Amino acid sequence: MSFYLTEEEIQQMRTNGYIGPFDLYERDEILEKYKNIRAKMFDRKNAAYDLEHTSVVSGYDRHLDIDALSEHVMNPIIVNKVNSILGPDLICWRSEMFPKYPGDEGTDWHQADTFSHASGAPQIRWPGESDFGGAITVWTALTDVSEEVGCLCFIPGTHEEMYYDESKDMEYTPDEVNALEKDGVKRGFFGYDYRNLQKDPSWKPDESQAVPIKMKAGQFVIFWSTLMHSSLPNITKDQTRLGFAARYVPAAVDIYPDTDSVTEYGSELSLEKYGVVSVSGERNDSHNRVLDESLNGFSFKR
Template sequence: MDEQRTDFSLSPEELERFHRDGFIGPFDLYPAEEMERNLRALRPKLLNTKKAIYNSDGAMSGVTNLANYDRHLDIEFLARHITSPQIVDRVASVLGPDTLCWRTEFFPKYPGDEGTDWHQADNFSNVAGSKHPQIVWPEDAEFGGTITVWAAFTPATLENGCLQFIPGSHRTMNYDESKTMTYDADSINQQVKGGVRRGFFGYDYRQLQKDPNWSPDESKAVSQVMRQGQFIMFWSTLMHASLPHSGKTDEMRLGFAARYLPTSVRVYPYSDSLEEFGGAASLEKFGNVLVSGEDRYGHNRFVDSTVDGFRFPVRTPVGAA
């Protein structure tokens, strides 16, 4: 990490590029060797879910990716990661000085796994199947969706399933999140779309298309190769996907996504449980993390500390908008 810099805000040129393309990066966060050491220390902690807010003691039904959610609330390394100045300053450059992290997720891709469908997310209502938006922006907001910071905890390559983006596609939603996707376990690793094996955790994201005859222009797609320890930030409303894991290596690809919002956005305003992809978990222990500025609204729940007494620092970005 660059220990000499104190402000990591996006430059005016970077801001212009982010607003134009919907993504920017990658940026260096950890040297590859350091990230590998962190990952080795992290793996056994991930297996211990006793302190996880969505643990297996009756709080969760269904064995889904929910077990990988919000582990920054019980694992110190992940808590430090989401509050790192290298990330927070850049996010606050876009969202403004008062910023929260509302969710984190792990995205593993194992040898032979299919790529992820092209998709967009605005209010995250569809994956729950409950029709309740998980995030609600103020009515006069110019934006929607969330900023995702996707970190390569392992190398992300063309062979093991790196991310793909369609630049500039964040301005128009091509999907209707009020529609419903049907789960089909038999479709996993069996669908070929545009010549690429792609799916969406047993769902078909094409079922949400506003226009059934529309398809993404993959000729404009950018494949985002990242070395271990780098991160990239993008709007969730950007058309994004991932390539399949070719199986040419037996190493998994592991990404860690942290999602950020301004404190003016309401998080889980209509829900007391988190429901996604067939699983459910109580939100009783959930709390947002204030990563910069202050909460001037009072309509969201926050946590202020995590395991081992580590207290989340609150950043005051020098270059915040």
């Protein structure tokens, strides 16, 4: 079976910068996966990065060592829909786990083109002369996601213009991670102030156009990383929100060019064990290390 976007959905994606939510897992299935994944998040013996589980980046690239997530990033329901946007030759170059615990702040408005905002150097480089690329993010809800627990918010149509300059410096100040309150909403960016990257210091996102993305456990939404997006705070007392983001680009895109390590959020990540996953079409080994299997032995061969 194929699961490609319809022409109408492709047009919606072009216009708004996002599409969905779509159903992926039955409720009982995703809640069982959630229990399994959450337990294995604390086991880092095969993880790509040698970090404490409390680190901000400890949730990076766990599709490389947790089988349920390895299988997830290759799911044809996801892959075919992203094929509709990016073409047949596709790689998953990063994944991130996004927990939001009771009382946690929201995430401030931001965009990502080269993903150099925290590391100081481009993490992805599209071929040719274009200096505007980004990635497709597939954000899957592992728990129910309401406004109260801190759902994603998008500003439709903002994906074709960068309002931030990712080459600017942002100072990492983890003590201030919970100190930013903007327009009455408790928001930060994991120890950074994203406003420091604004091209126009006086500019503000038009929050009157913001759309909250409420999702059921087992659903996913697709959006360009260059789309203005944020999340609300978790104002509940006893509900944890958990989302898993997988990021895709065409196989021709150069990943972590000219570096063997990445520094983000106060941690340095060695790329010794890292590799991209070819999820569809032709693989390109000329500039990226393509993994045949995960660090846990899960086969990525198709």
